[in-house]
Amino acid sequence: MAAPQTTWRSPKIRMATGKPLGGAQKSVWQPANRLAEHKNAYGNSANCLEGPKIRMADPPTTWRSQKFVWLIRQPLGEAQTEIKQMYNIIRKGIIIMRQFVLSCAFALCGMAAFGQGYQFTEVARVPATPVKNQASTGTCWCFATTSFMESELLRMGKGTYDLSEMFIVRQKYMNQLQDNYVRKGRGNISQGSLSHTFMNAFNQVGIVPESVYTGINYDSDRHNHSEMVKYMTAIAEVAVKQKHRSPEYDELIQNLFDTYLGKLPETFTYEGKQYTPKTFAESLGLNMSDYIELTSFTHHPYYQKFEVEVPDNWEHERMYNLPLDEMMAVADYALTHGYTVCWDGDVSEKGFSFKNGVAINPEVKNVDDYSTTDRARFEKLDEKERLEEVYKFEKPFPEVKVTPEIRQAGYESFVTTDDHLMHLTGIAKDQNGTKYYITKNSWGTERNTFGGYLNMSESYVRAKTIYIMVHKDAIPKEIRAKLGI
DSSP states (O other): OOSSOOOOOSSSOOOOOSSOOGGGSSOEEEETTHHHHHHHHHOSOTTOEEOSSOEEOSSSEEEEETTEEEEEOSOOGGGHHHHHHHHHHHHHHHHHHHHHHHHHHHHHHHHHHHHTTOOOEEEEEOOOOOOOBOOBSSOHHHHHHHHHHHHHHHHTTOOOOOBOHHHHHHHHHHHHHHHHHHTTTOSOOSSOOOHHHHHHHHHHHOOOBTTTOOSOOSSOSSOBOHHHHHHHHHHHHHHHHHTOOOHHHHHHHHHHHHHHHOOOOSSEEETTEEEOHHHHHHHHTOOGGGEEEEEOOTTSOTTSEEEOOOTTOTTOOEEEEOOHHHHHHHHHHHHTTTOOEEEEEOOOSTTEETTTTEEOOBOOSOOTTSOHHHHHHHTTSOHHHHHHHHTTOSSOOOBOOOOHHHHHHHHHTTOSOOOEEEEEEEEEEOTTOOEEEEEEOSBOSSSSSSTTEEEEEHHHHHHHEEEEEEEGGGSOHHHHHHHTO
16 A cells, blocks of 8 residues: 555545555545444454554455544455554554653643742652543532542552542432432532542442443533533422422432433443442442541631531531641641542632642731842732732742631631632642642643642642541541541
8 A cells, every 4th residue: 555655644634545446446534433334244354453543344444543434445455564564653653742742741831830930849749640620510529539539549559540420429419309308408409519428429329430431421522510400409499399209200310310411330341340330339449438537627626526617518527627737737748658638628719820820828918028129029019919919920929827817717707618629649849948739620631731730839728728638547646546546
């Protein structure tokens, strides 16, 4: 096929030959779904070559990439070796191109950070799975907790897993509907929740891989629960008003979730083994009782459990209350000893800038810690003007020294709210020595130039954390003893 020339062009693909192809002088592009038709018609030929993105069969011969199939209506015959060589060349070219793109992406990240004046040095980093996108859903709680559990599997030597968030989310909706009904319609059936919701659902129904249950069964390539939740709410309201849940109610709810999320798998095969959701969960070796939620507020006694007063705690779970310094010590100990941290907090502040890859809590009232040049300039500005300058994110500035009292004031004035869950995977420092927590978000990789990550300053985390969740062994022994764990 190569003589006198063969060309490869991207993004549009063109194969050109200088000699006739026999009966295949006319070659055509066809949709990929035609591949199945040809396979059914001709079966698995002895001349069939298979690779990750290529299938060639006689007859006909097909080349497939994503949504396209190249059809050559001739037997492979003597061209087998040449086609193999072509495939290997193309494969190597794709690998090189991917490496180049990845290198460019990292370079861009570095330039963006440098251009903005933030220069970070990693202090500790714990392995994590790729960033996902919760898209148009309020399911950050599940994405963050699932990511946390995937890192736990890496830590335990279980390998890399991509677990299904929507399998857990579906069970959460079912649990919410039950809770809402027995509370006479006063329960929370919004999309939000907390980490323990994942753990409760996991214990109830198990879990499956993402490849088994994506949770997208509608005309979209991204998650979107807005329409489904409206229907769910309407069905729930009718049941409460009637003071009765009929068999038809149960059928309606199941059909609603089947329509939008897909039917639940009873059994499935994963890496050559057959599982149910429960047996797959058991195979992972995760023990939900090993994970502890910790918070820090002054309106409840320390070293005791209390029910954190946020709407998404609709299951009324209780968390251990620690002094602020000790809660932060747990996070630091975890991240420097191979554990990650599931984080819940407030992201509504102007200092939280996912676009710029940072979350900061700048000190603008007292400028004593500013450099001589910045202090002279900032002393002439009012507080609003100072904030405007800082929120240009052109360089780091001194941050608020957050005390338990400052943190409590933010919570009780409803400034600090329960907005979002993310996954802490490391520690970094900027050029001034300020500590930051490397944070994996669930807003995809396209909304900032840092691959979907950001760095939250220590001051921001001290002020804006609602709670953290860690493995019990990630809690220092002296703190664990105080909690009776």
